[in-house]
Amino acid sequence: MSTPTVFAPTTGAEVVDFVREAHDATRSLRIVGAGRWSDAGHAVRASDTLSLARLRGIVAYRPDDLTITVEAGTTLADIDAATRERRQWCPLLAWGDDEGTVGATLATATTGPFAETLGRPRDLALGIEAVDGTARMIVAGGRVVKNVAGFDLTRAIVGAWGTLAVITRAHLRLRPRPQVDETLAVTPREGFPTLPVAPLASFALTPDLAARLGVADARWLVRLGGNATAVAAMRATLASSGHVHALDPDAWSVLRRVCAPPSPAMHWRWDTLSRQLRDRFDPLHILNPGLLGEAR
């Protein structure tokens, strides 16, 4: 057993080479982005570390197509900064903070408070490039919003916690930012009123959290989006059912940091198909071994 290496490639081709060497030498790899999800699953028992942090940057931003292509190590904050000016966003807005990388967000399929309305990572990834455990460079999907050519490798790899392939690049769907975007703390007299369309998010606050946001008695944190008329109508409905209080959208960042649900990687399902999948893409189990609690 040689000494552990930390390798931080800057191109996809380098990732292929590194994985090939690891494969040929049967050395296992711990795959990290910004290193923020490291403790989300079972302990990884790996020889070396493959960091995607330096594979960072926006490859192509096409505002009129509402798509963006980024390297895996690009942070959510980078994307936010790039798309803000054109009033767009990539609403991954995952639990945690915006310093997390796209690669990790996709690999863990981490959702956030807006997943139901704006899409989950599994839906927002139009295509990916990824290197599997046999060092095949997979170029799946593309940057068009609808695509059924071939079997859907993107779906298989997104959410696989890096145990099938190392994501190196992603094509993401962007959305226009809502024309009007309001965050409200709501204290309804009775139950939460029914709105004619779902708000971007509504989150039940614990007293603790409410206090932390400075709205001690509030029961719900609600985000409304749409054109001015639509948002005004929703706000009026909420106001008529109790007390509403406008908040800075930063409230959501606080929420995302403190309210992350427990990691699903702790209870992974290892049925026949799942084992087969792992074995077909990473037959030597060199990618994040042990993370999902699999038996060797």
Next chain:
Amino acid sequence: MTALATTLERIVGPTHVLARPASLLAYRSDALPGHRVMPALAVMPGTREELIAVMRALAEDGTPYVARGAGTGLSGGALADGVVLLALHRLRRIIQIDPVARTATVEPGVVNATLTRAVAAHRLHYAPDPSSQTACTIGGNIAENAGGPHCLKYGVTLNHVIRATVVLPSGEVVQLDRGDASASASASSAGYDLLGAFVGSEGCFGVVADVTVRLTPDPERVITLLADFMSVRSAANATSRIIAAGIVPAALELMDQATIEAVESSVYAAGYPRDAAAVLLAEVDGAAAGLDDDVRAIEALCLESGARSVRIAHDPAERTRLWLGRKKAFGAMGRVAPHLVVQDAVVPRTALADLLEDIQAIGVKHRLRVCNVFHAGDGNLHPNIPYDADDADESARVHKAMKEIMTRCIDAGGTITGEHGVGLDKLPYMEALFTPDTLDAMCSLRSVFDPTRRSNPGKVVPVRSCREWHATPAARV
């Protein structure tokens, strides 16, 4: 084969096994009759138990098979070349509707529109609405990851499936979900997105025995607009501008003059202006408040892009008529010539205007008439070419034109199919679109579900792209 036929007859009854060649003629093709092959026999299970028993019998016999729903596929996906055709249209029970959780569990042979009709009383609907929805089955939709006009806002089939019971080619029955801890049946466990991999696998990964789908509440209000343009380019530009303006229309469909002409001559004449170069059918839906603002914005953007007029449907009857024309457009082209080919390429929305002009030029060059009717909001093109297959010269020109169109779309950063699937028809383009490594990885994915390659053999990925399979030739009946 006769021994197998006898076994299958014992399972489903003699009337539901067809073995005479004359009785199999009707099953030679799907909705793309340019491809025609004869199945060895057809078997039609009537219950889930029969389906499982049939799959086990086929597995035991080592016989390849091809599933078929309504045969409305447009890629030759449901064709069985000398193998068993497994017709699933008899499995059409709606097993459960849960209006509170907004889900429905159905058998694969349930027709898409039938499901929507069954839940209408709860003010719900099944959102994916392929233009073939009155005929195609949910099983076929899952297999193709079908889209439809309203997928622009609501997403494609994959976004509406929660879990599926699948009979694997081995005969084993498994439950698939998307691996989200919250959505899975067994609450807290998470896993790979096996359902995501399965949806759109074109019948190559196994057979859907039942599926639980999400139902969508009917919007409070729907407004449909028809804008007509004097050039296709301005209609395409209007599309881009609407999307870029941050409006999310429920649907945005474009039809060119050749299509308008065909529709207006059919029983589904919708009142599209016959002299327009293109019409854009747009729809917005949602909460009543604010919807008029979106309509005014779309109207303004269309007029600024050069629309001659914008008409708003006054009542549900007019709305239905405008939509029927769109949904029946493909069929209506049958009046133009005896045969028809259709492609399904997707390009980045901003490339639409240029591409439509290129397509027109390619048509002119090969002396063909190209009719375009498509999901403009998604950049999902459907160039249709009506022709006479008995005319060898014309057929050759059609073939060339289609190839050129596809190449152009790939060059523009697009893909070869957005919703119809690769099937048999688009196999030749796969190697232009994907790297050898990627095609090989697709083969690996397939092997997870179907290691013996008996499910819909010869479709989607060219066999020669699969390194692992080189050694062992596929079994045949």
Next chain:
Amino acid sequence: MTGTALPIAQSPLAEARAGLDRCVHCGFCLPACPTYLALDDENDSPRGRLLLMGALLEGSISPDDATIGRHFDQCLGCRGCESACPSGVPYGELIEATRATLATHRPLPFVARFILSVFAELWLLRPVLAAARVVRASGLARLVARVLPARMGMPFAMLASTARRVAPGYDPATVRLASTDDTHHMDVHRGRAALLTGCVMESLFTDVNRATERTLAVNGWQLCEAGDQVCCGALHAHAGDPETARTLARTNIAAFEQSGADVIVMNSAGCGAMCREYGHLLADDPAWAARANRFGAKVRDVSELLAEAGPRQPASVPGRATTTVTYDAPCHLQHAQRITAPPLRVLAALPSTTLVPLTDSDQCCGSAGIFNLVRPEVAERVLDPKLARIAESGATVVATGNPGCLMQIGGGLVLAGSSVVARHPVELLDMAYARAARAD
């Protein structure tokens, strides 16, 4: 009728080939086809049958292949597929051409031949239908229907369902109308109308014919007679015997020319669809083609004539309980003649009536000419869902404007022991007029 076998290339089917080419195989017609839904085989679907027609032309199947022949026989001819087809495939024409082609190769089923010959010969038809009336009047029909197993009992149940309590006549001039502006209604003369009395209608649905005449009179039409009329020939044309159909058509054309009518009224959707197509049927007969076209252009369904100006709404009778009525569209009205709104307008004029929708009302009930007599097992499977939808609708009366459908649905209801009755829309309007006249 089994003449010498024609080579396929010269067959009626070959002549109709252009229609076949219109099919783009989209499959939209599948869910519209009752035999596909009942039999679950694409060979029994419109698209499948069209593919088989193509295969016949191609020579890849033989015209005397009995299995294939059965798929054509099993077509109800309801033309539900035509209404669903975006491509305008003239399916009705194609199936008739196919049947005519096949008839030269193999005889029709015995039952079909027997029934058709009875309908072609008045001297045979009259006594047969008269005997049927006697059986019905004796109450025997209902009894026998109950005793026999379903399939054999059906013909008797159908017969039983045609029984009516004799409706008293009334003087059209005395009918009180709902609107007082409309009191001088008898002064308006809309024109002269002659009724195709029809073979089945006049024998088993005499009351419907009289109701047709009275309601037209209330609505300002002057009735005249066409004495020498015969069977319209629809059954023969559908079954693949166009020659007999032509002979019958010529007789009818002459008879109605004699009557001097402005319009030729139909209260049987099947006959109406046929009569409109006389022009097509006799297109190759130079002596008759123009006359046939003129005849066809005068054909109107009674519901169209009534709906044209109303129909006049009878005054309601105070204290009358509300009846719940639903409407089942006869295929030959809805699909073949594309008449959908007029019958509903007739029903909407009924006082004290709630009109409820019938799910799948555009689906065939399985009657389709003589189909229910020739292929009872298929007809039964097509009828079952229809009866279920009727039961779900909550109606006590199902209205439909075609004798075959009245008997098929009526018979099915009798066998099922249901209290729901099947009635012609015109009968319902006539009863309402009768009550309004009596109340005067």
